[in-house]
Amino acid sequence: MNITLNIWRQIDSQDKGKFVEYKLDNVSSEMTFLEMLDSLNDKLIREGKDPIAYDSDCREGICGMCGLYINGRPNGPQKGVTTCQLSMSVFKDGEKIIVEPWRSKAFPVIKDLIVDRTAFDKLIQAGGFISVNTGAAPEANAIPIKKEKAERAFDAGICIGCGTCVATCKNASAMLFVSAKVSQFALLPQGQVEAKERVQKMIKAMDELGFGNCTNTGACEAECPKEISLSNIAHLNREFYKAKVK
Secondary structure, three states, X not given: OOEEEEEEEXXXXXXXXXXXXXXEOOXXXXXXXXXXXXXXXXXXXXXXXXXXXXXXXXXXXXXXXXXXEEOOEEOOOOOOOOHHHOEHHHOOOOOEEEEXXXXXXXXXXXXXXXXXXXXXXXXXXXXXXXXXXXXXOOOOOOOOOOHHHHHHHHHHHOOOOOOHHHHHXXXXXXXXXHHHHHHHHHOOHHHOOOHHHHHHHHHHHHHHOOOEOOOOOOHHHXXXXXXXXXXXXXXXXXXXXXXXXX
16 A cells, blocks of 8 residues: 655754655555554665654564654554554555654653653652562462452553653653552552652652643543553552551
């Protein structure tokens, strides 16, 4: 199929940036979105032009680096997938596709479609560590954990830190990301020792790094490629109020 791409080009964080139109022919519907961009870059390189800069690593929906805004939606029109998993089969022949980087004060553009997600690293650093012994793996049944709590912790722990929640939120809030990380540890015995400090420090860091407030519109849950539940934000609030009272 033949497609037209309007792609955001920006030299660096200081550049104003602009959309540039590209036409690409003979695109296979079996390609992923990033494979299509690879094909476009091959074409640009052959023409002696500057290729489009975009992030990717695992291309298996695990690393969270590849997130792009595609036709007004984070990661495109398919639900529950990262950009690298998005299939070109969801687009039509002759379709115009608009591609942008994440838009957030906390995620400044490095170049073209690449943004700096260092703010997420700083949030994790603010959360500190958990008190667990190093060495050999303990017996699985040494610390009994209710199945329901273990499952909730696992569901929160699959967050890949891609930034989709920030990109889709009208306030650029990182509440879903922070709540997933807080819940992941708060639900397990190993995370209890530093629980009070962790939630307070992460919320403080989130405010300092320029993320917006949560207004519970639910856009983050709707667009999250790992479908992290909004209930984690309620859990985060409970942990925060509990820490403040104590």
